[in-house]
Structure formats: C-alpha cells, structure tokens
Amino acid sequence: VVCVRTRAAPQSGPEAYGARVAGRWTRVFAAVAAALAYGAVAARIDPYTSLARLAVAVPVASAVGVAVHDGWHRRGPVRARSLGSEVGRARPADGRAHRPGGLFVWASLFTGLAAWQLVVFTSSPREDNPTFSSLTIEAMAHGPVRAGAWAAWLVLGWYVVRR
C-alpha cells in the first residue's frame, strides 16, 4: 500500500495570500488568452451577418449569466470576487476614501467626451467630422486591429462582471 501525504493548503497567513494572488493572476492570463483566441477567430466574421450577431450574443449572454449568478439583479453591492486591492497598489477599501474631487474629474472628462461626440455627430460631412465610431471603423479595416478590438471588448466585459 502506497500512502501519499499531501500538505493541506494554508487557509490564512502570507502563504495563503500568495496563493490567492497567484491564482488571480492565473485567471487574468487565462481570460486574456481566451479573449485573444476568440478575437482572432471573430475578426474574420463580416458585420451585418447572423454569424456576427451570434459572435456578439454569446459573450453577452455569458456575461448576463455570470451577473445574474452573482446577484446583480438584487439591491445593494454585489459580492466581492476579486483580490483587486491585494494585487494592485494599496488603495482605500472603497471609493469614498478617495479625494472627493477625483470622481468629479472623471465625470467631467466623460461629460466632455460625450459633448464632443455630440458636436461632431451633428456636423457634416462625416469625412471631415469623424465621430468615435467612424474613427473606430476606419481603424478596423485592418484585421489585426479588429482582432485586438474584439479581445479588448471581451476583456472589458470580463472585467465588468468579474472584477
């Protein structure tokens, strides 16, 4: 009879912390690799086709499934999943501890972005007044850019539902 002893994983302390951080980075790399692979395939699909709709619908349905599983439809904050504050720089546990003006600056920047988008959207001709969408579409004439855009969109969705 061969008896194999395995050391039980520590539940707390520096070793457990290290294991959790390593696990998180493994998941991050796996998610990015999966997004790149999906993007490389999806970049070959033409827009306005059923296949394009399916290629977008599958990640969206998956994200909605994860969100519902995590209780996004319930009131209050969703349960914390990440070790974001542990693997990144030291941060206050919640945004309230940040300098109050910081969120205002972000709100102002996005308001400015939206306002500028509205101004160029209502101007013509489009050739001289490129919107965010038209600039994106011009860049996506190139396959590698398209693949990168797919991967970036997928990683963004993963970040939104899993962070």
Place this chain on the structure above:
Amino acid sequence: VIDLVLPDAPASRAANLVVWSVVAATLVGWQVAALLTPSLPSLADVVRRLRDRRPTRSALLIGWAWLGWHTFVQGSWG
C-alpha cells in the same frame, strides 16, 4: 419646446483629429495620474462605484453589450 443649438465642429478633419487626440490624451493622462496617486480614484474605482448600485451596474452591462453590437455587428469596415 427646447431648441438645442450645438456649436459646429471645426471645418477641417485635421483640427477634429487634434481635438480627439487631446480628449484621448487627457483621459489617459488622468488615469496614469490616478494610478500613481493612491488618493485619486482610477477608472477601476469608478467602475467599482458604478457596480455598487443596481441601476448603474445594469447600465454598465447594457453599455458594454451595446458597444459590442454597435462595433462588430453594425460596423461597416473594409
């Protein structure tokens, strides 16, 4: 009836591209500043705050889905 009058964008493509570059550089610059200064909220902190409330986290998810649909299904590149 409110008649919203928007200013015209500059008449040249180059000038518009400069404005887009300034907008992008400002966003990236502020994010870098936030990453280097712990007391400033980064974009990740903004997302975290948005996820705290049901309406804003729903809007976040819908916005992401719309972005994918608009870009990859309705994009007319080529």
